[in-house]
Amino acid sequence: MLEHLRSGVEDEAVSSRQRGSTMANEELVEIVRQGRKAVAAWRRKNPEVVVDLVDADLSEVDLAGVNLRRSQMVGANLSRSRLTGANFSGADLTRADLSAAEVSRVNFSSARLFRAKLQEIRGEGADFGRAVLQGADLSGAVLSDACFADAELQETDLAGAELLGVNFSHTDLDHANFERVRCGWSFWNDVDLSRTTGLESMVHLGPGSVSLDTLERSATRIPTTFLQGNGVGQDWIESYETQKDPSAAQESFFIVYSEEEEPFAGRLHNTLQKHGVRCWLDPRRSADDNGLTGHVAARGFRVWDRVLLCATRASLSANWMDPLIESVQRREEAIKQHTGKSVTLMWPLNLDGFLFSGSWTHSQAEEVAGRTMADFTGWRRNKTKFLSELKTLIDRLKAEPGGRAARRPGGAGQSRKAKEGQ
Numbered sequence: 068m069l070e071h072l073r074s075g076v077e078d079e080a081v082s083s084r085q086r087g088s089t090m091a092n093e094e095l096v097e098i099v100r101q102g103r104k105a106v107a108a109w110r111r112k113n114p115e116v117v118v119d120l121v122d123a124d125l126s127e128v129d130l131a132g133v134n135l136r137r138s139q140m141v142g143a144n145l146s147r148s149r150l151t152g153a154n155f156s157g158a159d160l161t162r163a164d165l166s167a168a169e170v171s172r173v174n175f176s177s178a179r180l181f182r183a184k185l186q187e188i189r190g191e192g193a194d195f196g197r198a199v200l201q202g203a204d205l206s207g208a209v210l211s212d213a214c215f216a217d218a219e220l221q222e223t224d225l226a227g228a229e230l231l232g233v234n235f236s237h238t239d240l241d242h243a244n245f246e247r248v249r250c251g252w253s254f255w256n257d258v259d260l261s262r263t264t265g266l267e268s269m270v271h272l273g274p275g276s277v278s279l280d281t282l283e284r285s286a287t288r289i290p291t292t293f294l295q296g297n298g299v300g301q302d303w304i305e306s307y308e309t310q311k312d313p314s315a316a317q318e319s320f321f322i323v324y325s326e327e328e329e330p331f332a333g334r335l336h337n338t339l340q341k342h343g344v345r346c347w348l349d350p351r352r353s354a355d356d357n358g359l360t361g362h363v364a365a366r367g368f369r370v371w372d373r374v375l376l377c378a379t380r381a382s383l384s385a386n387w388m389d390p391l392i393e394s395v396q397r398r399e400e401a402i403k404q405h406t407g408k409s410v411t412l413m414w415p416l417n418l419d420g421f422l423f424s425g426s427w428t429h430s431q432a433e434e435v436a437g438r439t440m441a442d443f444t445g446w447r448r449n450k451t452k453f454l455s456e457l458k459t460l461i462d463r464l465k466a467e468p469g470g471r472a473a474r475r476p477g478g479a480g481q482s483r484k485a486k487e488g489q
Contacts, residue, residue: 096123103132110134126164136174151190170210226265231272245269255281255297261288271296282307283371286406320346320464324377325385331418331446332377335457342461346375351387371402371412375440378415378422383429392431414440416460 098105099120110118118138126146130153137157146166156176164184171190175198182202189209197217208228216236226246236256246265251273257280260266267290275297282289287308294304320339324332332348339346374395382388395413402410415438421427422436429435441460446453 092119092121092123096120096125099123099125099130099133099135100128102129103134106133106135146184250296251275257281257284259284260293261285266290266293269293269296274298319371320344320373320375321349322346322375322377323349323351323382323391325351325379325382327381328377328379328418331443335375335377335416338457339461339464342465344461344464349374351382351385351391372398374413376413376415378417378435378439379419380421380426383421383427388429392435411438414438416440417442417444418446420444 098109120138120140120143122142124144126144129149131149131151134154135158136154139159140163141159141161143163145168146164149169150173151169151171154174155178156174159179160183161179161181165188166184166186168188169190170188170193172192174194176194176196178198180198180200180203185203185205187207191211193213195215195218199219200223201219201221204224205228206224206226211231214234215238216234219239220243221239221241223243225248226244229249231251233253235258236254238258240258240263242262244264247268249270249272253275256278277297277299322332322336336346336348399410399412417439441456443456
């Protein structure tokens with residue numbers, strides 16, 4: 068009997084807590100329905116409380132300017148609501164219904180909108196930067212000057228939308244649907260459109276910006292009508308469509324070096340630039356360098372960017388070497404899977420002989436050494452040798468921008484020896 072009573076009390080306590088939780092949620096929904104000022108006042112009193120609006124009905128409500136940053140709004144209904152200037156940054160709106168909502172100047176940056184319903188939303192200046200919109204439905208949306216930079220739009224449906232001045236820079240559009248989209252003055256920079264569907268059916272109301280990065284990453288799989296509609300010149304289109312090697316679409320080399328190799332790296336950079344080889348300096352001091360090095364390293368390399376590694380005892384022994392090698396190998400493998408071709412994206416330049424001394428005991432030592440492009444040992448003292456190796460290096464980089472000479476077992480070094488033996 069005592070146990071039965073205790074059980075009954077516990078059940079009632081649990082039920083009471085559940086009712087309290089439900090009531091608190093209902094009260095919060097009513098506060099949110101009152102708009103921006105009411106929510107701001109509630110947040111001031113409850114600065115540490117997570118806003119729980121899961122499955123809340125906020126349809127047809129004026130939420131202009133409301134701050135719902137980092138709110139939990141899974142399954143919430145905001146259809147036909149006025150959201151102008153609202154802040155949903157970092158909020159979880161998974162499977163939420165925002166259909167036909169007014170979204171001008173709404174901040175959705177870093178929000179999670181997985182499989183959200185966004186049909187026929189409308190507005191200008193909405194920020195979806197870094198948001199997750201995988202599987203979301205934006206069909207019939209009318210957006211101008213919206214930002215989807217760095218957002219995830221895999222399998223997102225934009226059929227029939229009108230998109231003017233929209234920024235798709237660095238956006239993941241894998242299997243996104245652009246069927247019958249009306250578009251103009253938009254930015255398609257550094258995006259892979261090779262698996263984006265419906266591009267050939269788009270209606271172009273004005274030109275757009277299609278970067279070389281996009282042409283390079285999409286590997287000749289962009290419909291001609293899409294390029295023409297965005298104002299890409301016919302000469303560029305013909306060159307792009309006949310390009311057998313997408314890596315040659317844009318030459319870009321990063322000279323990676325430690326502080327000790329700065330004089331050589333600077334001299335190499337200036338000489339390569341004068342000879343038409345486009346390159347940039349990427350100094351590395353430590354794995355967590357936050358200066359210029361940190362900016363370049365944190366930004367990372369695009370998939371086809373190549374590395375000219377100033378190989379010395381200092382650089383090969385540095386704590387940033389492992390991440391660099393791993394990054395290069397990942398990109399090489401990704402390109403191989405995408406194109407079926409093996410590529411070499413990093414070429415060491417031997418500066419002090421340490422690479423071949425046997426003292427470098429790295430697990431990838433032999434493989435890295437096999438990629439060596441040039442021997443600059445003694446470059447300070449032997450000017451003739453330096454100029455000779457430099458000329459050879461320039462000729463190779465200009466003649467084979469995608470590293471075709473290195474696309475054989477053993478890397479560039481073996482390819483070079485084979486040629487010399489002929």
